[in-house]
Amino acid sequence: MENGRPSDIKSNADLEANPGRDGEGRTERVPAALRHARIIASFENNDFVSIASLADELGVSGMTVRRDLDLLGKRGLLERTHGGAVAAGPLAAPTFDEDEPPFEQRMRRQAVEKSSIAAAAAKLVASGESVGLDVGTSILALASALAPRRDLRVFTNNLRVSMLMAEGKSTVYILGGQVRVPEYSVIGPQAVEGLKSHFLDKVFIGVSGVDANGFYDYSPEDTEVKRAFIASAGSVIVLCDSSKFGRRALSRIVPLEKVSVLVTDAAPPADLAAGLNQHGVRIIVAA
Incomplete structure (x- = not known):
């Protein structure tokens, strides 16, 4: 005993x-x-x-x-x-990403593809629009493409993006809240509340994966702010390179039908493409 x-x-x-x-x-x-x-x-x-x-x-x-x-x-x-x-679901064996890779490591992955995606996404932004830029390496590449413009109002919870865009000519608004290191994203209820009083013409969202059930991210805290961006947007545009097709992570951001446009570097597999088409998601494959 x-x-x-x-x-x-x-x-x-x-x-x-x-x-x-x-x-x-x-x-x-x-x-x-x-x-x-x-x-x-x-x-x-x-x-x-x-x-x-x-x-x-x-x-x-x-x-x-x-x-x-x-x-x-x-x-x-x-x-x-x-x-x-x-x-x-339709994808019998999606890959689950349990841990968030270091930011610098993600910057090196699919760098050419992300640059092409960013260039295609930048063309979707019309003159004078209010734009939301989320966190992630693809979003940072988009910020580089948009930085020379002087006709935009940019809202972001991404400190890297805010510093890059502030060097340009457009007006930049940074959300308040807690800084999450090493992503340098601003998170928490203050950031979420700060978006509720604004309407954004377009928001650009970075993701860690997508399958027939929706879009995913590593961080529950970043995911809360992503959802707030989406709720404040006229059009929701996801940037996602093809290496993330069929992958899942801890937090599901939204189901497929909540997204307007997917910008990627290659055509999605047939089952995922069918789900996106069913829910009216426009697919743009960057050249």
């Missing part, structure tokens, strides 16, 4: 502290990350996978499979059903 309970009865804390052995006494030899990848891969040939079949395939207990399915279900990578799981 330890702390009022028999020593041979394992609590949840015991199991978490000793992940090599599950609650049914079986030794778990397959690392969790590998199990998750093999579970997702199983949907390539099956619409439904059972707990029993996964346990046999992976050589682990049913309890371990249930925990894995519950976790993957919370991430939106599958849908739990009685006795197993089914694939989530």
Whole structure:
């Protein structure tokens, strides 16, 4: 007896502290990350996978499979059903980005494509318009394209964008709130409230991924401000390079139908393109 309970009865804390052995006494030899990848891969040939079949395939207990399915279900990578799981939505195995890569690393990724996307997006901005610029590397590239103009009113929660645009001739308004480092985005209720009293002709939103269920971002805090921009906009334009097709992250910003235009560097895959077309999203592929 330890702390009022028999020593041979394992609590949840015991199991978490000793992940090599599950609650049914079986030794778990397959690392969790590998199990998750093999579970997702199983949907390539099956619409439904059972707990029993996964346990046999992976050589682990049913309890371990249930925990894995519950976790993957919370991430939106599958849908739990009685006795197993089914694939989530039209994209059977979207990639989930759990951690936000460093800003400098993201700047180097798809740099040429982002420059082309920014040039195409800049052409959508008419003279005298009020424009919202969100955070992200594609948005920073757009700010570089817009910086020489002197006929715009720019609202942003992006400190990098505000400094770049302020060197130009257009009027720049920075939202108030808390600064999130290292993104240098302004977040919090003050930033959200600050947008409610304005109407913006166009807002440009950066995302970390898109699938048939909507657009995603790494940060829940940035996502709140993105939604506020969208709620204040006449037209919502998402900048998203093709490497982000079929990817998900922690926070879903909005479903597809809330976006007016998607500017990208390559045509989306057929299932995603069908969803975008169904919801009236105009797709612009940068040259």
